[in-house]
Amino acid sequence: MHEFNWGLLIVIYLFLGGLSAGLFFAAGLADYMTVDDKPVYARVARMGAFLAPWPVAIGSGLLILDLGNWYRFYKLFIHFRWESPMSIGSYLLTIFTVIAFLYLFAWLTADERQWLFSKVPATWKQVHRLNVDISSWRGKIAMVGFPFSIGVGIYTGVLLGAVSARPFWNTNLVAQMFLFSALSSGAAALMLAMVLNKKSPAEKHEIKFLVTLDVVFISLELFIILPYLIHGQLSSLAVKQALGLILGGPYTFVFWGPFLVMGLLVPLAIEVYELAPNIFKGHEFHGSRNLALTAAGLVLIGGFLLRYIFVYAGQVSSFHQMGLLR
Amino acid sequence: MAMKKKRYALVVDSRKCINCKACVVACKAENNVPIGNFRNRINEERKGEYPKLSINFEPEQCHHCAEPSCVRVCPTGASWQRKDGIVLVNYDECIGCRYCMVACPYDARYFNEEQGVVDKCTLCSHRVDKGNVPACVETCPSKVRVFGDLEDTSSRIHELLATRRYRVKEPQTGNGPQLYYLL
Ligand code: SF4
Ligand code: SF4
Numbered sequence: 001m002h003e004f005n006w007g008l009l010i011v012i013y014l015f016l017g018g019l020s021a022g023l024f025f026a027a028g029l030a031d032y033m034t035v036d037d038k039p040v041y042a043r044v045a046r047m048g049a050f051l052a053p054w055p056v057a058i059g060s061g062l063l064i065l066d067l068g069n070w071y072r073f074y075k076l077f078i079h080f081r082w083e084s085p086m087s088i089g090s091y092l093l094t095i096f097t098v099i100a101f102l103y104l105f106a107w108l109t110a111d112e113r114q115w116l117f118s119k120v121p122a123t124w125k126q127v128h129r130l131n132v133d134i135s136s137w138r139g140k141i142a143m144v145g146f147p148f149s150i151g152v153g154i155y156t157g158v159l160l161g162a163v164s165a166r167p168f169w170n171t172n173l174v175a176q177m178f179l180f181s182a183l184s185s186g187a188a189a190l191m192l193a194m195v196l197n198k199k200s201p202a203e204k205h206e207i208k209f210l211v212t213l214d215v216v217f218i219s220l221e222l223f224i225i226l227p228y229l230i231h232g233q234l235s236s237l238a239v240k241q242a243l244g245l246i247l248g249g250p251y252t253f254v255f256w257g258p259f260l261v262m263g264l265l266v267p268l269a270i271e272v273y274e275l276a277p278n279i280f281k282g283h284e285f286h287g288s289r290n291l292a293l294t295a296a297g298l299v300l301i302g303g304f305l306l307r308y309i310f311v312y313a314g315q316v317s318s319f320h321q322m323g324l325l326r
Numbered sequence: 327m328a329m330k331k332k333r334y335a336l337v338v339d340s341r342k343c344i345n346c347k348a349c350v351v352a353c354k355a356e357n358n359v360p361i362g363n364f365r366n367r368i369n370e371e372r373k374g375e376y377p378k379l380s381i382n383f384e385p386e387q388c389h390h391c392a393e394p395s396c397v398r399v400c401p402t403g404a405s406w407q408r409k410d411g412i413v414l415v416n417y418d419e420c421i422g423c424r425y426c427m428v429a430c431p432y433d434a435r436y437f438n439e440e441q442g443v444v445d446k447c448t449l450c451s452h453r454v455d456k457g458n459v460p461a462c463v464e465t466c467p468s469k470v471r472v473f474g475d476l477e478d479t480s481s482r483i484h485e486l487l488a489t490r491r492y493r494v495k496e497p498q499t500g501n502g503p504q505l506y507y508l509l
Binding site: 005006066067068069072073075076079081083084085086087090162163164165166236238315318319320 | 438496
């Protein structure tokens, strides 16, 4: 039996890293969207900014705990190895996390900032000097953060895609697949949070914005998964055998059922059903709460399953000892 | 005088292997390999049905690749390659991320649970540096293994590879494996 060197913690880490990237991206985008020069999606941006830093922070913590020697994690930052995706990714992730927290800070109201700094002992003068209003920087922080959020989204795929020993991963499509999955997870998580927020219920135009975003990202993801499957079928034997893991092999069901149908196609169908009458016939956008919740929930589960399938199936794939050759 | 370039490698005449596993035991003893882990193994390949049956035994361990993917992916430089081609792990630098294990196409590495680091065949570099051969080579009763320096034209390994037909495992990995199996 093949041993799995990477397990569920890596799956969770890749998912959470991507989720943060997607949340930040959606928040930044909402920040930039204006109608008649008015920031109509400011509440979406604020919610996104509040959520974005946490998943990646938790994910990085989990990754560190997963190390054989967790207290040596600092060694990641005393070396820089440009050939190692993990080395580059560690720096990328750290910078992104800092930017995401900065962005959150820029969205705090004056009251929230006061509350936050009231928790800091009065004698820590240096810390209190940080109590400044940087809300005017929001746009700039988002602009700087965009490439890093994309970078993190891509990195979660490259970490696997760069491993030449594993034919299941080693195609140039995995990075984009993970990126678009990350972006759509982010949009979905934001939708979930907006809809669930009882205090200030989401408005229809806000849900519509997020649904549109999600439709775009899911479609892009689908258009990468299709060529991934086709490319695999037309590729060398090792890749073909690796693809066999989801085409008849042990990961077939979870790939086609829970992931592709439930995690991509069904939410896409729901979102198109919601959006189409509005776009094509000019009807009012219904913005059903329950449908939005269902779609968003399914997208998140799908995003998690994509990582699950890739991390596990990829480790089984190799240039030797695959089913046919055994 | 400048040191002459060296490239250590192993030739394996797997047809002579009788699966006695003396090499596996010798390696475990020599290198204090933890219980349940192995640095070398004997792959069994069965063909046919009894009575028309054949079994091939194929010893395998780290191939000390010319282009080791384990070294490439290591984020800290803990996995590294000596000038003479031996691929080693610097245990003080290893954070135990196991990226190298995932990236090794030959499944040559194991995780040392107790120390939280990755480990593998060192080609007995501690013995080689003293002018001895690796423990598995010394032990093998049917002389399956030949250790030597490929750059040394007077060596037995050089002669074998010059005169005999051989193969390496899955060259398509691009790793440039340095375990040579005689045909
Ligand atoms: S066989 Fe694996 S561990 Fe050994 S050098 Fe090659 S890639 Fe590295
Ligand atoms: S487990 Fe150790 S040797 Fe392997 S890639 Fe990570 S740090 Fe490098």
